[in-house]
Amino acid sequence: MKALAATGDRTLVRFADTPEPTAAADAVIIRVEAYSVNRGEILAMTGAYGTPTAPGTVMGQDVVGRVITAAADGSGPAVGTRVVGHAEGGGWAERVAVPTAALAELPDTVTATTAAALPLAGLTALRLLRHVEAPAGKQALITGASGGVGHYLVELATAAGISVTVLAASPERGARLAELGAAAVVHDVADADGPFDVIFESVGGDVLAAALARIAPGGTVLWFGQASLQPIRLSFFEYLTVSPFTLRHFPHWVADTTDAEDLRVLVDLTATGRLHPELGRVADWAETASVLTDLNNRRIRGNAVLTIDA
Ligand SMILES: NC(=O)c1ccc[n+]([C@@H]2O[C@H](COP(=O)([O-])OP(=O)(O)OC[C@H]3O[C@@H](n4cnc5c(N)ncnc54)[C@H](OP(=O)(O)O)[C@@H]3O)[C@@H](O)[C@H]2O)c1
Incomplete structure (x- = not known):
């Protein structure tokens, strides 16, 4: 065959x-x-x-x-x-x-x-969301949002009552995400308001460090990919004011x-x-x-x- x-x-x-x-x-x-x-x-x-x-x-x-x-x-x-x-x-x-x-x-x-x-x-988005306790009313940032996982994540998170800000490369890529419920679309993490209770991160490189500057004290990062292929680099000292936050590695197959x-x-x-x-x-x-x-x-x-x- x-x-x-x-x-x-x-x-x-x-x-x-x-x-x-x-x-x-x-x-x-x-x-x-x-x-x-x-x-x-x-x-x-x-x-x-x-x-x-x-x-x-x-x-x-x-x-x-x-x-x-x-x-x-x-x-x-x-x-x-x-x-x-x-x-x-x-x-x-x-x-x-x-x-x-x-x-x-x-x-x-x-x-x-x-x-x-x-x-x-779909399984990845569904299982990521199960790691968000009491989602209603939370603020979340989703990086890599215009991809396969991202579209599901935006729609499911919004349905769960989360207010979602998405990072996408262009307004065209953000438009559908807004239709699916995203409250805000940014093309650079620096433009995201925050503070975010949850960050869904899958791009890597400088994106996670920039996103962490916008995490709420006690917030959680669900770290599930590295689409840019660039490893992340974090400095402990830069995040003292939002400490403690949780950085959670997420493999979809552990469920x-x-x-x-x-x-x-x-x-x-x-x-x-x-x-x-x-x-x-x-x-x-x-x-x-x-x-x-x-x-x-x-x-x-x-x-x-x-x-x-x-
Ligand atoms: N942990 C797990 O179990 C698990 C399961 C499934 C997927 N993943 C990972 O999760 C990520 C998303 O998966 P997916 O299937 O949704 O991938 P995808 O459809 O390719 O989406 C990835 C998105 O990342 C954005 N991106 C930003 N910078 C990028 C760069 N330098 N190179 C490539 N993309 C970049 C792109 O959106 P813009 O162009 O709009 O920025 C793209 O739409 C991937 O890294 C994947 O490997 C992990």
């Missing part, structure tokens, strides 16, 4: 002939209709996490499709059911295995392209809930019009490499979704 595998160079991925997926007893096999791509996959392929992904590795995880083989242990949905989930062993392929603990069924009202934007970005449980929450919010996946780009999967390049170069707002014709 056809799949997209890492090339190990700046072309990122190319089509390869790969074996059909095999599923563990607690996994289904689906025919993939759409998948999304995430910055994390680019970081893995380009070696930002350490060793770059080995050439030939099938990439990807966020998938939507129809079950063609049910789980042998009876734990998952029947053949023919539409699902969204986190694939095992690479998701940018015609057919993939998805553990039943990492999928949710889709109602007919949620399209494949919309649902494909949900898994990684008390399963992906299946949280995907059900995201699908339900979407189906009932309370969450609006922001599809900044939808293209045929043959264009995956150029879409990844655009995502890497900040040319895509929200999520990027690729589709596979049956």
Whole structure:
């Protein structure tokens, strides 16, 4: 079957002939209709996490499709059911295995392209917000807000009663975030008012240090990424007046809930019009490499979704 595998160079991925997926007893096999791509996959392929992904590795995880083989242990949905989930062993392929603990069924009202934007970005936003105690009335700053995670975070945080200030590169990128509920849009942290009870930080470089100058005493930073690739540098002495604050490292995969449980929450919010996946780009999967390049170069707002014709 056809799949997209890492090339190990700046072309990122190319089509390869790969074996059909095999599923563990607690996994289904689906025919993939759409998948999304995430910055994390680019970081893995380009070696930002350490060793770059080995050439030939099938990439990807966020998938939507129809079950063609049910789980042998009876734990998952029947053949023919539409699902969204986190694939095992690479998701940018015609057919993939998805553990039943990492999928949710889709109602007919949620399209494949919309649902494909949900898994990684949506789970990250949902789980980040669970670290905010008593959110109603809090002031928050979201950096990197115009990306996949950021759009979800803005809408979910606003719905929870948080007053959100967003950092985005341009007014055009901020406009949709304002529609989703952001109270203020800034293009430089220096222009953000604060003080902020919570800072959601994913850009790195000088951004965190600048944001911390606006944190409320006792505030919390949820530190979940480094899109700029630049490490942060902090001076203890500069933050004595807002001390003590909490700097919390956030990996989305450390959670008390399963992906299946949280995907059900995201699908339900979407189906009932309370969450609006922001599809900044939808293209045929043959264009995956150029879409990844655009995502890497900040040319895509929200999520990027690729589709596979049956
Ligand atoms: N900890 C976890 O479990 C977890 C899970 C998912 C994602 N992440 C991380 O969270 C971050 C956001 O993920 P995402 O999928 O939303 O990524 P994304 O769609 O690429 O969004 C990242 C945003 O960061 C902004 N940005 C500012 N400076 C940048 C720079 N120098 N280079 C690139 N982007 C820059 C861009 O917005 P502007 O151009 O408008 O500034 C961009 O929209 C990424 O760093 C990702 O690796 C972490």
